[in-house]
Amino acid sequence: MATDASSLECRIEQLTAQMQALTERVEQLAALLDMPEAVIPATTPLQSLPRPTLQPAEPTPPAEEFPLGEPEDVSEEILTWAGRAYFLTRLSTLCFLLVVALILRTVTDNNLINTLAGSILGMSYAAVLMLFGGYKYEKKSPLAPVFSACGAVLMSTIVVETHSRFASLPLVPAYFTLMLTGMGMAFVSYRYKALLPISLGTLGMCLAGAAIDYPRPFFPYLAMVLLTANILGYFAAQLKRCSWLRWIILIVTMVMLHLWAFRLGMALLRKETPPPELAMPWFLPVLAVFAAVYLTLACLGIVRSGSERISRFDFSLPTLNAAWAFSAAFYVVNAGGMSKFLLGGIGIAAAIGHLGMTFWLADRKMPGAPGTNSFAFAGIALLALALPVATGNFVLSLPAMSVVAFFMSILSRKWQNGGVRATMYLAEIYACLALAASLQGQSPNGSDVVNIIPAGLLAVICLLHYQWCREWPPPATSTVFSRFDRHDTSAVALLLGSLASAFFMVRIIINQTLAIYFAAGDTTGIFRCSQSVLINAAAAGIMLFAFIRKNKELRNVSILVTVIGGIKVFLYDLLGTHGVPLVISVFTFGLAAALESVALGRWQQIKREPPAV
Structure with a gap:
């Protein structure tokens, strides 16, 4: 080991001498560059510089004795990441903030101060944390997200517990506190371009609002909170794509409003007077406001995407909105004995409006007319729901939807949008399957002579649609067909639907003929x-x-x-x-x-x- 140490010291001395020689030469060159050309002093040639005497190199020690090139350990990488992300600093700060909150909770639980004072202290503490978080964002502190997040979560939790457990915070101030929290966090996010405050503020507002007085909240006030949460969710998506947040808010909203519709419908079916929290006169107007807001947000999201890929949320929102709103309205209208014809007419008008949006989106003259399929899908789905309600006859409404699907397919060729074409395939398939489900077996519809007309019309329309598809192939730029159905094989479903519709038409004719010429027991x-x-x-x-x-x-x-x-x-x-x-x-x-x-x-x-x- 002594020999190895002496050889290593010799090598270090050699390297030191070489570094000194190179340093002197660099200083001379730097001096030459700084002087004028006329006054260039003679310099010591490089050959005259003292050269260190090199000695034969000793053998390199084994790698295990001299591990200079060994990669860093995984634990070192984790520690490096934790240092860069201020992980431990943020974690310790979060713990200290929670300790203060728990102290306030303990003081209140042990009746050292009354419940109202404890609630006010807790909400004031949460508000101070949010304000201090905004100040830290201004200073670009790494602890800013901790203060903002902790304040938003504590505020939502304290509001729910104060109202539900201690009953010391009235309903209206509770809801308004949640809304102010969400809007305050949204302001911080927009001012400092940070996603975390608006995400936690909006999510806390939405979930806490749904938790207050569940399952018997005062639904109009809850709807106001949920509407604000949906609007803030849209603005959060402008900072950064966060579809997960919008999906959560959408699901909570639809579940809570469907709970409102379900409880209201059950009361109406039992011929009971709905309790005050159901606020029956408010249900349909609130539902219409939500439907209009969702439609507007979807349109803004699609237009804002431009030629970029539309998010799944914005693409799906028109269809989900149309199906959800109409089904909830139909349940209450049907349970209350109100005019289904009027509801069906409104649904048809809304479906036409959705289909009209496809024309407006196509007029933007963008390649492939992005966004048209989203509203085309919503329009045809709403038409499928509203036509039977308006006409009062499910089977007779199917050919009308089939005609609209054929017409939209023709327009899809002009727009060079394969998605609209594929959607209309689905509409035709739905019409044929719905006809088969209505006329199959020994049901009264299966032998009604009136149903010969819609079955025959559907067979002809689907056959014409199939022939048109074979004459005009899908656009080559279509993502749907280029990826999943390069040869447009799915159009065969239209031919099969036409054959099935023709089969049920002839089946009714056979049934009527047998009923005329043979006894009922022999047929x-x-x-x-x-x-x-x-x-x-x-x-x-x-x-x-x-x-x-x-x-x-x-x-x-x-x-x-x-x-x-x-x-x-x-x-x-x-x-x-x-x-x-x-x-x-x-x-x-x-x-x-x-x-x-x-x-x-x-x-x-x-x-x-x-x-x-």
Whole structure:
């Protein structure tokens, strides 16, 4: 070890001598640069400088004895991060602030001071912390977030406990204190461009407001607090994208207002006088205000995004707002025996307004018309809810929605927006599924001759929509289709919906025909097997048309319909019917299968034949 130490000292002396020589040479060069060119003194040449005598280097000691290049330990990195983030300083400050709050709480709990004085002291302490936090933000102190956050959380907690447990703070001052806290924190955030104060202030205001007198709050006052929280949440998103905050506020708002609607509706259904906290005359106006504010905030968020990606919250808000507000209003209107026709008319007008917003957004002349799909989705969803309420007939309203979907699809081509096109696919699919759910089985709607008209109209509209889609492919710039459906395969759902609607139309005709010419007890087996015959005939017809047009998509649809027909024949007809109807059902399936076999075989031969010279 003594030898190693002496060799290390020799190397250090050599390096020191070299550094001294280089330092002298640099000083000489610096002096030359500072003097005029005419007065350049002679300098000692570099060769004349004393050179240290180099000695042979000793062998380098092993790495474990001389660990100069070893990376830092993980604990050192953690300590470095904690130092940069002032973690321990902030943590200790938070503990001291909480100690003071707990002392005040202990003094109040032990009746050393009365409850009102303790509450005033606690809220004053929280207010001082928030003000001092703003002062610290002005000084750019790393402890500013601690004071602001602690003050906002303490204020919300003290207000809830003072009102609910000690009953020493009236309802109106409690709500106004929460609102002032949220707005004060918003002011601090905007002045110093900090997200934390407005986030905690708004979140505390929202959750504390919902907790006061739960589950029997005075809902109009609570609505005022929640409305303020939603507006502040929008402003918080302008500082930095914080969708999590807006989602929490939105969920709390919808849950509390739905609780209001539920309790009000239950009282009306029982023919009871609603209690004062439900404030029945205020419900629909407050709901309308929330719907208008949400619509405005969504529009501002979309417009502010410009050509950038729209946040999921702003994109979803119009649809969630429309569905939530209309369903809550319908529940109360229906329970109270009020005019559903008027509500449906208002809903249709609002749906048209949402669809009109798509035109305004498209007129901004931005590539792809961003934001149009958000309001198109909301408009078509609201139309689906409002049309049955206004017309009083669910099935008759479906073709009208289908026409609107077709029209919006045509506009989507002009706007080069694939999202609107995909949304209208969903609208058509919904209309067809809703028709099938209404007319299936032995329900009265399934045999009502009036429903032949909407079923037939829906079949024609969906077929025209499908043909249009095959004539005009989706825009190449569409994110939806380029990522998920490059070949627009989803448009086949329109063809399947058209076939299903046509099936239910013919099904009603068969049912009416059997009711005229046969006794009621003899039609069950005939009716079941006739549906199988209809499916098998459709499969054969589609295959024949596909063979003539050499259309692989129609061929695949025909195979799918054939599979459905086979399941219907062998799992339902064969086990549940007998006699001539069953014979005809099985025969038609075999005939369709044979025809398709010939067509598919010929298709393969044509594919293998060499082209003519």
